[in-house]
Amino acid sequence: MQVQVNGEAKVLTKGATVSSLLEEMALTGKRLAVEVNEDIVPRSQHVEFTLNDGDRVEVVHAIGGG
Amino acid sequence: MTDTPEILLPEDKPLEIAGRIYQSRLLVGTGKYRDLAETGRAIEASGAEIVTVAVRRTNLGQNPDEPNLLDVISPDSFTILPNTAGCYTAKDAVRTCKLARELLDGRDLVKLEVLGEHKTLYPNMPETLAAAEALIKDGFKVMVYCSDDPLLATILEEMGCIAVMPLGAPIGSGLGIQNRYNIRLIVENAKVPVLVDAGVGTASDATIAMELGCDGVLMNTAIAQARNPIKMANAMRLAIDAGREAYLAGRMPKKLYASASSPLDGTFF
Numbered sequence: 312m313q314v315q316v317n318g319e320a321k322v323l324t325k326g327a328t329v330s331s332l333l334e335e336m337a338l339t340g341k342r343l344a345v346e347v348n349e350d351i352v353p354r355s356q357h358v359e360f361t362l363n364d365g366d367r368v369e370v371v372h373a374i375g376g377g
Numbered sequence: 378m379t380d381t382p383e384i385l386l387p388e389d390k391p392l393e394i395a396g397r398i399y400q401s402r403l404l405v406g407t408g409k410y411r412d413l414a415e416t417g418r419a420i421e422a423s424g425a426e427i428v429t430v431a432v433r434r435t436n437l438g439q440n441p442d443e444p445n446l447l448d449v450i451s452p453d454s455f456t457i458l459p460n461t462a463g464c465y466t467a468k469d470a471v472r473t474c475k476l477a478r479e480l481l482d483g484r485d486l487v488k489l490e491v492l493g494e495h496k497t498l499y500p501n502m503p504e505t506l507a508a509a510e511a512l513i514k515d516g517f518k519v520m521v522y523c524s525d526d527p528l529l530a531t532i533l534e535e536m537g538c539i540a541v542m543p544l545g546a547p548i549g550s551g552l553g554i555q556n557r558y559n560i561r562l563i564v565e566n567a568k569v570p571v572l573v574d575a576g577v578g579t580a581s582d583a584t585i586a587m588e589l590g591c592d593g594v595l596m597n598t599a600i601a602q603a604r605n606p607i608k609m610a611n612a613m614r615l616a617i618d619a620g621r622e623a624y625l626a627g628r629m630p631k632k633l634y635a636s637a638s639s640p641l642d643g644t645f646f
Contacts, residue, residue: 316437317434317435317437318434319437336437338435341435341445342445342447342480343435343480344432344476344477344479344480345479346472346475346476349472351475351476351479353479354479369434369476370434370435370437371432371433371434371435371476371480372432372433372435372445372446372447372480373430373431373432373445373446373447373457373459373477373480374407374408374430374431374432374433374446375406375407375408375409375410375416375430375431375446376406376407376408376429376430376431376460376462376597377406377407377408377409377429377431377460377462377548377549377575377595377596377597377598
């Protein structure tokens, strides 16, 4: 199945979760926030939150700004 | 009995934001620095306790070991104030705030800014009002970047914004406070903290904001783009303190003509 991660297409195996996606991207343990289809997925739900074909995932972090 | 004019000096209230008292009235941004080390040093020199950050997409697969801003500016040591910079609609601003709250373990203090267009980055007030309403309803504590319109500032306060932050001049322009009269009116009417956000170019601009009675100043470019940001951060710290002291002291009235400082009695010529 295919999802959009930060605007880029990404192929994932069926049953992939937010947690497994972050692990695949070497982002486990980083301070970040995740949104799927414009809804927040709280950190406590990353492990069980299953992704579906066509999902739009945003992974964000804090950067310098005024 | 002759009436002696009562000397009314402003009350020295501490800066309180979302139930917390702050010693420093200088709030700083973290953008436009050379690197994170410089960011950290400048913030230390500024003495700021409240620090703004932006929320952006994580660069996927690029340098996973790159240090994170929040490792340098720890949420345990500073009040992190996420902004909605780059948002041009209420919807995007609300979305950004929700991501920021998740990012910061449920902390709900945000700096709302909804911009109108690229050239001036002037706030889009209708969208700002819509976003403020939605955010307050959702439990956010909203510090709001706004135009220097005294009526809008009051409306934002009445809606429940916890601080109003009118611009002194466009973001990153360094032009200084362009409408002192409006800032003064906003300060006079407000019961929540008023902070000048944007437009400061150098130390005297920050002092003027504080002399007008503002509760604080938020700046980024004036420090980050100074030739020596660390020195300018220190200058801003002093400028804020000087302006605050002058405000509390109550300045002398302005007069059109001279008034001799040395006594005229006892002259020998």
